[in-house]
Amino acid sequence: MTPGPHLSRRSFLGMAAATPLATTGVLGAGAGTARAAGTAYVMAYFTESPNGTGTDYGLHLAVSTDSLNWMPLNQNRPVVTPTEGALGLRDPFILRKRDGTFVVLATDLLGTDWNYVSQYVHVWNSADLRTFTGYHRLKLHDMNTHAWAPEAFWDAGRGRYALVYSAVNSSGHNVIMVNHTTDFVTASAPQVFFDPGYDVIDGDMAVGVNGVNYLYFKKDQTLVGARSTSLDPGSFTEFSTGVAHGGTEAPTLVKAPNGGDWFLWGDTYTPNGVFYAWQTSDLASGTWTALDQRAYTQPVNSKHCGITPLSTTEYDNLVTRWGAPGWNRLKSYNYPARYVRHSDYTGRIDAYPFDPYTDSLWQLVPGLADSAGVSFRSVSHPTRYLRHYDYRIRLDVDDGTPAFAADATFSRTAGLADASWSSFRSYNNPGRYLRHFDYALRIDPITTATDRQDATFRVGY
Structure with a gap:
């Protein structure tokens, strides 16, 4: 909250105040x-x-x-x-x-x-x-x-x-x-x-x-x-x-x-x-x-x-x-204050909170190229999917081609840095995984401990 005559309950004591959770x-x-x-x-x-x-x-x-x-x-x-x-x-x-x-x-x-x-x-x-x-x-x-x-x-x-x-x-x-x-x-x-x-x-x-x-x-x-x-x-x-x-x-x-x-x-x-x-x-x-x-x-x-x-x-x-949500959010393993989102049709991880918050909501659907895999359909732009192009991750409209389907399909695996989390291997470049680099998403070979952390995400809400 913000200050009022007696200050707000969310900004009162120094200037603030608020409450979560019952015990x-x-x-x-x-x-x-x-x-x-x-x-x-x-x-x-x-x-x-x-x-x-x-x-x-x-x-x-x-x-x-x-x-x-x-x-x-x-x-x-x-x-x-x-x-x-x-x-x-x-x-x-x-x-x-x-x-x-x-x-x-x-x-x-x-x-x-x-x-x-x-x-x-x-x-x-x-x-x-x-x-x-x-x-x-x-x-x-x-x-x-x-x-x-x-x-x-x-x-x-x-x-x-x-x-x-x-x-x-x-x-x-x-x-x-x-x-x-x-x-x-x-x-x-x-x-x-x-x-x-x-x-x-x-x-x-x-x-x-x-x-x-x-x-x-x-x-x-x-x-x-x-x-x-x-x-x-x-x-x-x-x-x-x-x-x-x-x-x-x-x-x-x-x-x-x-x-x-x-x-x-x-x-x-x-x-x-x-x-x-x-x-x-x-x-x-x-x-x-x-x-x-x-x-x-x-x-x-x-x-x-x-x-x-x-x-x-x-x-x-x-x-x-x-009912459970019809969408998920993906949290970064080594930057856990940041979530996968699209901005200007590019994939990245940004610090929560932000608007439009719907840019960080994803429907994990059966892979467009292989139903055993997964594709990431945007909630805010439901005709668009995350796909790699020149190894960078973009949010593009599905043009119906096999090339697009392959670029937008990933195999979900146990997290490379933590097996209780998830990593995502490219379908048509199986030596590369979805990862962030300078907060931008791309697919890269994974060789170091830092790479493994960059390529690990929590699928939650």
């Missing part, structure tokens, strides 16, 4: 419980792209089996959109309630109209995230300030859900507020949950981890943690080493599939929301190690997300209901 700690009975074997994850988010072609302020969903690499659902289109208030949302969060159903919370804000002040948050109920019912807005306070980045968790001691969010207090800086509710229809009077005396925003919780509750938040442009053995307002004390990658906001704690490690996600507010992730084996240590970007891939254009564990059946049901 495993907000699952009904107990936060911080280990993820059960065979389960998966769902991410809620909205979308923005550099020039707006991929921007949508509705609820988007993606799924993952490892909490790191994500498959957008519904072709990365919204599954539901607000019909009240600002008619848009930011910062969505999914809570699994104690009865096993879900509630979706989100900021009542369309785009970047920071002058719009809403004391409400959007609320949907859902039995399975395939249908959404009971839409309404929940009023949280009567103050002349916002209610940004709502999240919730079960407070067992109070027998109620705690709904936390960011707002400006009487001293003029952002704090984390809390209201308590049993039904997300009515709520108790607001209280200040966390106010260390400086601007904080985007609170994310992990509750009951070895008897300790953790609150991560944005301080200046850094993600920082506080902790308490209770859930009482005012009881949390900052303790962790801050992490950031540029201006970072929207902290999200996620229990790793192995049940021992934790991931901390953060969202940069420029340029247009790049997610970064850190890992720790000991949440109590407050220290984090940055993950290699090869390990994770965010949904295209995703911003300020929330992550919630699912069962395998729920994962399968969501894919059945909303």
Whole structure:
């Protein structure tokens, strides 16, 4: 977000703020419980792209089996959109309630109209995230300030859900507020949950981890943690080493599939929301190690997300209901911030994000010259395919000739630098592989370790 009168929730603390991801700690009975074997994850988010072609302020969903690499659902289109208030949302969060159903919370804000002040948050109920019912807005306070980045968790001691969010207090800086509710229809009077005396925003919780509750938040442009053995307002004390990658906001704690490690996600507010992730084996240590970007891939254009564990059946049901994408993206192995795209009808790898983002979407179809191979059809220019010409890769119209078909066909193999990734051998020049060189794509013989890395790609979404 960008600054408004009290600055934006995405650019507030130094100038910024934001939130991805709900923690495993907000699952009904107990936060911080280990993820059960065979389960998966769902991410809620909205979308923005550099020039707006991929921007949508509705609820988007993606799924993952490892909490790191994500498959957008519904072709990365919204599954539901607000019909009240600002008619848009930011910062969505999914809570699994104690009865096993879900509630979706989100900021009542369309785009970047920071002058719009809403004391409400959007609320949907859902039995399975395939249908959404009971839409309404929940009023949280009567103050002349916002209610940004709502999240919730079960407070067992109070027998109620705690709904936390960011707002400006009487001293003029952002704090984390809390209201308590049993039904997300009515709520108790607001209280200040966390106010260390400086601007904080985007609170994310992990509750009951070895008897300790953790609150991560944005301080200046850094993600920082506080902790308490209770859930009482005012009881949390900052303790962790801050992490950031540029201006970072929207902290999200996620229990790793192995049940021992934790991931901390953060969202940069420029340029247009790049997610970064850190890992720790000991949440109590407050220290984090940055993950290699090869390990994770965010949904295209995703911003300020929330992550919630699912069962395998729920994962399968969501894919059945909303569908897998009809396209893929290809990430570079040794430049994992870059993706294969076409620009001026030439193939290259460029740093995410960019517009038109559809230039990086590909349909991997049976090879034009040999159906056992693969050809790359452009989503944005569906009559055009990647093909080599004088060993350089171009995006050309299929002219129907055998020569074009052969130039546009590749054999997919295990990745030359990492067998879990992919490499692509030219069909009619089988001694050469698709690779990047000075960010441009071409086909070359592969002889060195650097060549092997240049010729290795992750096929994802």
